[in-house]
Amino acid sequence: MFHSKITGIGHYVPENIVTNKDLMQYMDTTEEWIVERTGIEQRRFVTPGKDTTSSMGTEAARIALDKAGLTPEDIDAVVFATLSPDFYFPGCAVLVLKNLGLVGKAAFDVRSQCSGFISALSMADQYIKTGMYKRVLVVCAEVQSNIMELSTRGRNMAVIFGDGAGAVVLEAHNEQGKGLLSTHIHADGNFAEELLMRHPGACQNPRITHEMLSSEEMLPHMNGNLVFKHAVVRFEEVINEALETNGYSVDDLDLLIPHQANLRISNFIQNRYKLPDEKVFNNIQKYGNTTAASIPIALSEAYAEGRIKPGSLVCFAAFGSGFIWGSALVRF
Numbered sequence: 392m393f394h395s396k397i398t399g400i401g402h403y404v405p406e407n408i409v410t411n412k413d414l415m416q417y418m419d420t421t422e423e424w425i426v427e428r429t430g431i432e433q434r435r436f437v438t439p440g441k442d443t444t445s446s447m448g449t450e451a452a453r454i455a456l457d458k459a460g461l462t463p464e465d466i467d468a469v470v471f472a473t474l475s476p477d478f479y480f481p482g483c484a485v486l487v488l489k490n491l492g493l494v495g496k497a498a499f500d501v502r503s504q505c506s507g508f509i510s511a512l513s514m515a516d517q518y519i520k521t522g523m524y525k526r527v528l529v530v531c532a533e534v535q536s537n538i539m540e541l542s543t544r545g546r547n548m549a550v551i552f553g554d555g556a557g558a559v560v561l562e563a564h565n566e567q568g569k570g571l572l573s574t575h576i577h578a579d580g581n582f583a584e585e586l587l588m589r590h591p592g593a594c595q596n597p598r599i600t601h602e603m604l605s606s607e608e609m610l611p612h613m614n615g616n617l618v619f620k621h622a623v624v625r626f627e628e629v630i631n632e633a634l635e636t637n638g639y640s641v642d643d644l645d646l647l648i649p650h651q652a653n654l655r656i657s658n659f660i661q662n663r664y665k666l667p668d669e670k671v672f673n674n675i676q677k678y679g680n681t682t683a684a685s686i687p688i689a690l691s692e693a694y695a696e697g698r699i700k701p702g703s704l705v706c707f708a709a710f711g712s713g714f715i716w717g718s719a720l721v722r723f
């Protein structure tokens with residue numbers, strides 16, 4: 392059987408920086424509230440007409456391919472994860488193929504929200520393990536700034552989420568004990584409505600009405616307290632699962648990259664495992680919660696900063712809308 396390894400990593404974020412102070416112009420909030428509750432100091436929002444989910448994903452993908460020493464032609468498939476695709480359909484994977492000038496390659500779209508990177512990575516890994524594909528581009532990107540409402544009504548979501556993209560190249564290799572060691576994904580749809588964007592959903596008939604457009608129901612909804620409580624439990628479970636599956640303990644970990652949902656969640660997990668600061672990577676302070684893109688953006692920065700070296704054991708873990716949660720363990 393083949394194994395897969397990450398051979399290239401890239402990220403792209405829009406240039407427009409939005410600080411907590413900037414948001415105070417639009418809503419009743421304070422810098423203190425946002426930093427204290429979430430750890431976020433700023434985020435990036437796309438400039439309308441410039442960046443889109445697929446264009447940012449393509450930029451991240453180009454960087455990842457370049458770092459892997461590959462050209463677009465070398466890849467067999469694109470797996471794209473996002474909750475904010477350019478179009479209702481088709482998904483963004485075909486748009487990345489188009490942007491890269493590729494015709495005839497495989498394209499898949501993943502809808503796992505905050506756990507999108509883990510799900511996409513897991514899918515790509517299965518295709519590589521079976522020998523079906525040799526090189527898969529995993530791309531995650533989000534434009535969330537135009538989903539939220541910059542108002543007091545929308546503030547509980549608007550201060551948290553940001554835009555950006557991350558990508559990795561996954562390639563087949565034959566070395567035992569190296570590369571992607573395992574992935575673990577779980578879901579509980581009983582909580583589907585605790586973190587969702589309901590409209591424009593096909594279960595509504597008519598799908599959109601004039602009343603809906605101005606109603607609060609058009610905004611994403613999150614039961615923040617409940618999500619938080621589940622997140623801290625599931626994060627720990629799924630990190631333990633990744634370590635135990637591979638015969639490791641938390642002391643063997645070189646770096647934990649949690650989905651950047653809230654700095655308090657990351658700090659809670661760090662304290663549970665008594666991990667020193669150098670073993671946990673966070674960048675939510677700069678980018679907010681970029682949903683599917685948060686882990687690959689963090690991975691890209693951690694790698695560039697030298698926090699990951701050949702031989703490093705790295706765990707990715709995520710929890711979010713669905714509820715879906717997952718982890719992946721990688722030996723670089």
Ligand code: UT7
Nearest residue numbers: 420421424428505546547550615616618619622652653711
């Ligand atoms: O990535 C997807 C997964 N998402 C997560 O993992 C997020 C998990 N949840 C959270 O991160 C936190 O629950 C939040 C950051 C969303 C909220 O923090 P919290 O400590 O749970 O606050 P809360 O929702 O209990 O709200 C406390 C108060 C409320 O006012 P009252 O009812 O106490 O008067 C809110 O109305 O804070 C108010 N509030 C705000 N105040 C200022 C809510 N949003 C804001 C805001 N600025 N932006």
